[in-house]
Amino acid sequence: MKGISIKDIAKQAGVSPTTVSFVLNGKAKEKRISEQVSKKIQKIASRLKYKPNQLARGLRTGKTKTIGLIVEDIANNFFASLAKVMEDEADKHGYKVLYGSTEDNTEKAKGLLEVLKYRQVDAYIVTPTKNLDKEIEQLKATSKPVVLMDRYFPHVSSHYVVVDNYQGAYNVTSHLANQGYKKIAIVTITSDQIQMKDRLEGFTAALKDHHLPFNKSLVKKIPFELEREAFNTEIKKFLTSIKGLDAVFFATNYLGIYGIESIRSLGWEIGPQIGVVSFDDHDLFRLHSPSITCVAQPITEIGKNIVEVLMQELNHPSASPQQIVLEPSLIIRASSDPGKK
């Protein structure tokens, strides 16, 4: 409220607010303000610890130096770690991040987009929910950069940064096959979105290439919004329903966590009795006994790429969308390779 304004400085320096504005925005040279005046203004500004009011500036220029970040769940390790990387990167460019979680709920996502819009964020980083394609299209029309993350809409031309989910799933499934596992199931989320579709397709393609059996009874889809208890119940019911099952692939980190919990409560021995692999890495997977094989996403790289694309688009909007697909890496651990410690 009671901040120092450009007027205060102008008064003290005996010049107009215009001149102060020019100097403080580094336009002294361009506007040919004399060295003397320029120095004087700088000195006064730093003495008074002047900080430009971002609201006023934003109202005038339309730029708020704020990025809107919409993730599925900020409490999830994957998104939280990514949020940290993006915070750091954005900070380097003087941007702050306003966040929100969709919980994979389209209505919540729409609400978040709306709020971010009338808060005039300069750009959006969005983990879209299903049916959010219309809103993403509309957003593009506002000429504010939008970068999708984790997933995208194949029929919408937009910037995005994702990993090769198909290849990741293919590799980890092939790895199970190579280890000698014969009957492999997958537990995934009830979702037709591209990232889950690709993981499922990578899984089935690998089974086919390794001449392993595949049918619908090997696929379990669970709705995202269930509680932990319900997830565990569903997973246990599924796993015990398959005769001869000897390995299972959990398609996200939280599914992997629920999966471990479920398998342990069944009393099965992970590794020898049932091979276990998961998408995404987690402290739990690294330190569990036995440790859990996973397909890890390169979090730092993803975060840096997202912000880089955003900054490029803010500075020089490009005609064609930047679509970056990073490679996830297979981390082989004891849960699929009992020989390992």
Add this chain to the structure above:
Amino acid sequence: MKGISIKDIAKQAGVSPTTVSFVLNGKAKEKRISEQVSKKIQKIASRLKYKPNQLARGLRTGKTKTIGLIVEDIANNFFASLAKVMEDEADKHGYKVLYGSTEDNTEKAKGLLEVLKYRQVDAYIVTPTKNLDKEIEQLKATSKPVVLMDRYFPHVSSHYVVVDNYQGAYNVTSHLANQGYKKIAIVTITSDQIQMKDRLEGFTAALKDHHLPFNKSLVKKIPFELEREAFNTEIKKFLTSIKGLDAVFFATNYLGIYGIESIRSLGWEIGPQIGVVSFDDHDLFRLHSPSITCVAQPITEIGKNIVEVLMQELNHPSASPQQIVLEPSLIIRASSDPGKK
């Protein structure tokens, strides 16, 4: 940029912007605007999907409906989970959250406070670093509510929401003693801040009350900013240096994680050979084999309390600080009680 403004509505309705503003801010009655005009304006506004420009409103009223959140590390499970709760709670009151991580670095914290200040956030939620007391005092002078979390400054009168760190540490240490462990060490962070001090004091008090040996060689302090490798090296060096050590208390969740990793790489058997307990809960602690005993903080309750205090202060600033101390809960698991599964 090209948004609908109050002027557009005024033009279409054939009234002044003033009237539109009154109606849209629910002051129609108070300002005795006729039902007719009021209805008409409402209709036009919703037809045009009018969204008030928050910048303009903020510039005028000084309210941005934004909360600044400063945590130690948004990627850390504890802070990320809390961020989720606070996001939800703030949302109920129409507030959005701008976040930043200090990495326990005072300079970063100061920078964050400064940025949040000139972005005109309405209120602050701060996990203070050491030596941030001056800045917190100054902030109070601006009459924007500030709630400290996780820790506070004993000599600064401020709102805060924390857990009883002393009692939590006391209880978990007593539990170890009751289990028959005789030589108990603590691994903590190099920090004189209240939360770590209280945990250390709770630890030593419990040892004393149980007539167990205590001396400085049983306390290891590690600087926060070390890398994972270095943490593990330090922990291993420390644990192997104590003759007859049979239990260890890790004073934060990340220390607990590093600790488990270290102990395992030493080849020690957690539980029978060395009792292990940690502050904070984590998926890893719940699902590790053996599972890890911990002092869990009531995350949802903490988050709700923080936002509640903030909202009360925003609406009716109170004369005296609200200082809330919640009870953490002891969760006994196999790492300190080998009998457990």
Add this chain to the structure above:
DNA sequence: CTGAAAGCGCTTACAG
């Protein structure tokens, strides 16, 4: 080389 003035989109005391 420097400044007066308009305007970004609101809110609100004041006037009638």
Add this chain to the structure above:
DNA sequence: CTGAAAGCGCTTACAG
């Protein structure tokens, strides 16, 4: 019952 006008703190075309 309603509106004209000022002002929040900036930036920027325009003028000199």
